[in-house]
Amino acid sequence: MATIYDVSVLAGVSLATVSRVMNNNTKVSEKTKQKVLSAMDQLGYRPNTIAQSLASSRSNSVGVLVSQLDGPFYGPMMTEIETALRAGNKHVIIAAGHSDESQERDGVDFLISRGCDALILDVEAVDDEYLIKLHQGNTPIVLINRYIDEISERCVYLDNELGGYLATKHVLQHGHKQLAYISGPMFKLDSKDRLLGHKRALTEFNLAFEQELFYEGNYKEQGGSQAMDALLKVNKPFTAVVCANDQMASGAIAVCLEKGMSIPEELSFVGYDNIPFPQYISPKLTTVNNPIHEMGKMAALWVLKHVYNDPKPIVENTFSPNLIVRDSATKPIS
Amino acid sequence: MATIYDVSVLAGVSLATVSRVMNNNTKVSEKTKQKVLSAMDQLGYRPNTIAQSLASSRSNSVGVLVSQLDGPFYGPMMTEIETALRAGNKHVIIAAGHSDESQERDGVDFLISRGCDALILDVEAVDDEYLIKLHQGNTPIVLINRYIDEISERCVYLDNELGGYLATKHVLQHGHKQLAYISGPMFKLDSKDRLLGHKRALTEFNLAFEQELFYEGNYKEQGGSQAMDALLKVNKPFTAVVCANDQMASGAIAVCLEKGMSIPEELSFVGYDNIPFPQYISPKLTTVNNPIHEMGKMAALWVLKHVYNDPKPIVENTFSPNLIVRDSATKPIS
DNA sequence: CTGTTAGCGCTTTCAC
DNA sequence: GTGAAAGCGCTAACAG
Numbered sequence: 001m002a003t004i005y006d007v008s009v010l011a012g013v014s015l016a017t018v019s020r021v022m023n024n025n026t027k028v029s030e031k032t033k034q035k036v037l038s039a040m041d042q043l044g045y046r047p048n049t050i051a052q053s054l055a056s057s058r059s060n061s062v063g064v065l066v067s068q069l070d071g072p073f074y075g076p077m078m079t080e081i082e083t084a085l086r087a088g089n090k091h092v093i094i095a096a097g098h099s100d101e102s103q104e105r106d107g108v109d110f111l112i113s114r115g116c117d118a119l120i121l122d123v124e125a126v127d128d129e130y131l132i133k134l135h136q137g138n139t140p141i142v143l144i145n146r147y148i149d150e151i152s153e154r155c156v157y158l159d160n161e162l163g164g165y166l167a168t169k170h171v172l173q174h175g176h177k178q179l180a181y182i183s184g185p186m187f188k189l190d191s192k193d194r195l196l197g198h199k200r201a202l203t204e205f206n207l208a209f210e211q212e213l214f215y216e217g218n219y220k221e222q223g224g225s226q227a228m229d230a231l232l233k234v235n236k237p238f239t240a241v242v243c244a245n246d247q248m249a250s251g252a253i254a255v256c257l258e259k260g261m262s263i264p265e266e267l268s269f270v271g272y273d274n275i276p277f278p279q280y281i282s283p284k285l286t287t288v289n290n291p292i293h294e295m296g297k298m299a300a301l302w303v304l305k306h307v308y309n310d311p312k313p314i315v316e317n318t319f320s321p322n323l324i325v326r327d328s329a330t331k332p333i334s
Numbered sequence: 335m336a337t338i339y340d341v342s343v344l345a346g347v348s349l350a351t352v353s354r355v356m357n358n359n360t361k362v363s364e365k366t367k368q369k370v371l372s373a374m375d376q377l378g379y380r381p382n383t384i385a386q387s388l389a390s391s392r393s394n395s396v397g398v399l400v401s402q403l404d405g406p407f408y409g410p411m412m413t414e415i416e417t418a419l420r421a422g423n424k425h426v427i428i429a430a431g432h433s434d435e436s437q438e439r440d441g442v443d444f445l446i447s448r449g450c451d452a453l454i455l456d457v458e459a460v461d462d463e464y465l466i467k468l469h470q471g472n473t474p475i476v477l478i479n480r481y482i483d484e485i486s487e488r489c490v491y492l493d494n495e496l497g498g499y500l501a502t503k504h505v506l507q508h509g510h511k512q513l514a515y516i517s518g519p520m521f522k523l524d525s526k527d528r529l530l531g532h533k534r535a536l537t538e539f540n541l542a543f544e545q546e547l548f549y550e551g552n553y554k555e556q557g558g559s560q561a562m563d564a565l566l567k568v569n570k571p572f573t574a575v576v577c578a579n580d581q582m583a584s585g586a587i588a589v590c591l592e593k594g595m596s597i598p599e600e601l602s603f604v605g606y607d608n609i610p611f612p613q614y615i616s617p618k619l620t621t622v623n624n625p626i627h628e629m630g631k632m633a634a635l636w637v638l639k640h641v642y643n644d645p646k647p648i649v650e651n652t653f654s655p656n657l658i659v660r661d662s663a664t665k666p667i668s
Numbered sequence: 669c670t671g672t673t674a675g676c677g678c679t680t681t682c683a684c
Numbered sequence: 685g686t687g688a689a690a691g692c693g694c695t696a697a698c699a700g
Contacts, residue, residue: 003678004678013686014686014687014688015678016679016687017685018678019678019679019680023679028685029685029686032685046443047677048388048449048676049447049449050387050448050677051676051677051679052677054676054677054678054679054692054694055680055692056692057692068409068413069403069409069413070406070410070413072404072406075403075404075405075408078403078404078428079402079403079404082428082430092427092429093428094428096416110425113380113381114383114395221613250614258616277406277611279588280555280587280588281616282591338694339693347671348671348672349671349672349693349695350696351669351670351671354670356694357695363670382693382694384693385676385693385694386695388676388677388694388695389696
């Protein structure tokens with residue numbers, strides 16, 4: 001591999017000059033510039049980014065830590081982050097936190113020790129305090145899907161309370177009065193917020209929240225199925241099920257279909273997230289749109305703007321959910 | 335940030351000794367080792383991996399280039415790769431190729447210039463020749479989902495022809511005689527192979543391949559829907575649809591359900607890949623298992639073993655598909 | 669077992 | 685506008 005030294009020799013200039021034309025931030029005469037460029041070309045020169053990083057103490061890489069790499073939720077987010085960052089010629093280094101506190105901390109350490117210029121985090125197990133402290137360190141961070149007052153300008157998030165409210169209000173407006181609720185894991189902030197919104201809607205319609213018809217799921221299809229099984233055994237009728245995400249809604253609906261129930265006639269469903277798949281099942285799932293890919297993009301743009309000083313990006317950090325009405329929720333029977 | 339120098343001063347030893355305890359590949363007396371360790375601890379020392387890379391010309395990072403980051407297919411693969419590599423303390427740098435030749439090449443260049451120690455590639459647009467040449471370069475590569483004879487030991491792949499055969503044979507054994515086939519994009523090798531297997535099964539049952547009942551899809555839900563619409567308009571009856579992947583099968587089934595057809599009674603379906611979601615739709619999809627996550631893991635282990643000389647991993651590189659029988663295919667209506 | 673020393677390839681003052 | 689030279693933080697011979 002040719003080095004900057006080889007180029008400088010071939011071009012008959014100094015190392016510094018070659019470096020200058022690479023970074024073209026200093027003035028170099030057009031003539032020498034061409035000499036250097038053609039020398040680079042002849043040698044098939046490619047800068048060693050590791051050496052650049054060491055010398056400039058910038059790695060041009062940003063670390064992304066998400067709970068999982070798979071699933072309908074994180075995939076699109078990663079896609080947007082990678083696209084935006086690569087367009088800015090930055091590298092994406094990934095790590096998974098698996099919703100586990102020590103793994104999340106490990107991931108962060110891992111990424112920092114790799115010299116990432118910034119971190120984009122979608123973490124849920126570590127507490128606010130940890131993140132606030134992290135924020136005070138040398139590596140800038142931006143949080144996706146989380147809101148912490150003290151570092152609000154670093155948060156890109158969705159108003160989950162509003163989403164929960166919209167979903168529930170939708171079935172309430174159809175006349176349902178007995179609702180079951182399948183939540184996400186309650187240690188997650190978004191689970192809590194969605195539930196809060198659910199309760200607000202209930203209150204608005206003068207309905208009480210029924211603890212017996214509440215089931216704490218795990219945001220996965222299987223969790224939805226389990227929840228549905230449990231709910232069906234409760235000795236309390238309900239005509240609609242509000243699910244804290246689409247995956248659980250799908251699992252729950254599958255159980256009902258299996259039992260020969262007709263959906264939505266016998267039981268209405270609303271999901272949350274608007275992941276692609278449930279559009280293709282029958283009935284098509286009514287849900288709340290979660291612009292997760294937009295949020296990923298915004299996090300990346302934030303980094304480009306504030307860490308790499310790219311003046312272009314316009315960054316916004318709060319997103320609002322909206323209802324997507326399809327076929328899984330209708331009027332209650334009778 | 336404390337450097338190795340600070341540690342050496344505090345511990346009262348030389349730089350080299352500190353370096354030795356970090357890499358613990360050379361003998362260091364227990365006593366000095368402890369001194370160094372405690373000095374590191376006191377300083378909260380973290381090695382600068384960039385500097386390590388430059389000095390050792392190993393970046394401890396492996397580049398992963400996939401078509402897309404999202405989707406039910408690549409997510410699980412990425413997860414396994416990240417998990418396996420991180421367990422070996424290696425970093426994963428990702429890039430997306432979007433099934434586009436120039437983007438795939440860019441991605442490779444990008445990853446190489448970042449100093450990756452190895453590349454794991456799931457590419458489909460670049461040709462074999464390019465990959466063979468790449469293989470001859472300095473950065474070791476391993477290919478997922480692709481087989482090239484000249485570099486077969488670098489390929490981790492699935493026998494797609496066999497999978498195609500199994501899927502089709504399954505419906506044929508149920509007595510179907512008129513099959514429609516929705517393929518993936520024909521420029522992709524796996525599409526071709528699956529189709530080949532399909533044709534082999536047909537031949538085995540003395541049936542002709544009907545060009546009119548063939549539709550080239552795009553491996554996406556929507557493509558499946560379009561395909562189904564088109565197929566339904568063809569003036570030729572069929573009782574089963576073999577789909578080259580689950581996503582298209584789901585899209586196709588959705589169209590039928592929408593039209594009020596009962597599946598599988600009126601029309602049988604088989605998919606391919608065994609992605610998680612279609613287990614939760616009704617009817618549950620009969621499909622061919624594609625151990626994509628295993629393949630991701632194997633690619634990672636290959637790198638650990640051959641690039642980083644970890645003696646542990648046992649690597650196998652060819653995988654066989656197997657049929658997963660669920661509810662979407664049954665006997666034809668006589 | 670431990671210290672000395674020469675780089676890894678590039679950026680960045682500081683002169684000229 | 686261009687060159688010389690001092691590192692960035694660490695590894696890896698080479699001595700001892």
